[in-house]
Amino acid sequence: MAKAVLVSDFDGTMTANDFYKLAVQRLLPSDALAPWEEYRAGAITHFTALQRIFGRLRATPEVLQALVQDMQPDPGLARAVADLRQAGWEIVVASAGCDWYIRQVLAQVGVVLDVHANPGEHVLPEGSLRMDAPEESPFYCLETGVDKAAIVRFHQDRGARVAFAGDGFADLPAALAAAPGLRFARADLAAILDKRREAYRPFAVWSDIARALLAGEAAS
Template sequence: MSDAVLVSDFDGTMTAEDFYSLAAARLLPPDALGPWREYLAGRMTHFEALRTIFSRIRAPEAAALAVVADMGLDPGLPAALRRLHAAGWEVVVASAGCDWYIRRLLDGAGVRLRVYANPGQYLPGGPLVMDAPPPSPFTCAGTGVDKAAVVRDAMHRVRTVAFAGDGFADLPAALLVPAGLRFARGDLAGALRERGEGFRDFAAWSDIAAMLLGQEDAS
């Protein structure tokens, strides 16, 4: 049994880039991010925005997989995970993205993790069809995957829980953990600053492992 759990976002956290933004830039017309702007304006849910963007992709699967490869999965991830596991940490991925590309990147890196993400499949010639996960304690309408519920579940199992993320949708989950165990960059970091909430910045996901292994007793 693990002594501690790190719940981590995937796009922009374990990777350098988000799939949706790379796909929009390379595979879609200039107005492709309209649904994302609707989400930011509060007129569309996060899940519906991503599903709509993905539904507009028309390209061979090889082209979409080339985008996946360029998301920039942290090359230090496998070694960092080995160090965390050896120290008693379980790592769980909680993503509002699609498991179609998440599992490919993790499998390609030889990494096996518990993943909560929206299921999907790439049809011949496109699009990427992303579905809502089946109802469970870890699902919600807004994002598909309820990251805060994943964090709360971990808190019921172990004493020490950390969270890492980069987006606005990560805020509810991030606020559940202590500032010293809250890792943020990008939009999540900005949202936490606006609220006067503390967090630890990171450049690459493997930096989080190094920080956690130096403060296992933080609370």
């Protein structure tokens, strides 16, 4: 069991762009974000919102591959992962998105990580992206499909020093489960932590987190 674990969100955290946002901007009609607005209003779950958005896609494999390419993973990702592992850190991806594109992005940059995300597949010939709930996972939850906070606590309960990194509203419970000095945030997550007056460490790209941890700047 690793003594130090970095649990990281994927879309918008390890990458510059979220897959669902690219899909909405390029492939879907103007009302495509209606499920997301319903989620923000508390009418449906985060999982249901993404599932409905992905289900409306009608795209060829080539078109979806272009979206995957344009997620823009941190150029320093592979080096940062290697450096963290050399220093004894385990890296775990915890995402409320779909593993269909996450694994492709990681493969493109030559990185193999433990991934907890919602399973999915590109359904042909209709061209939708089907996302299912990981109901057999020990970290399954109704709201997001994957309970990121439960993953943080799982490693904490085994005595690990656990850091968390994220960028979205749904990352809040996992961020709060980590010690303030091991809590990394940007974008919506940073905004909500600011509003709650909760401490965190800001980052611009994922490799910033690795540098902070390796420099010993994050205190437990």
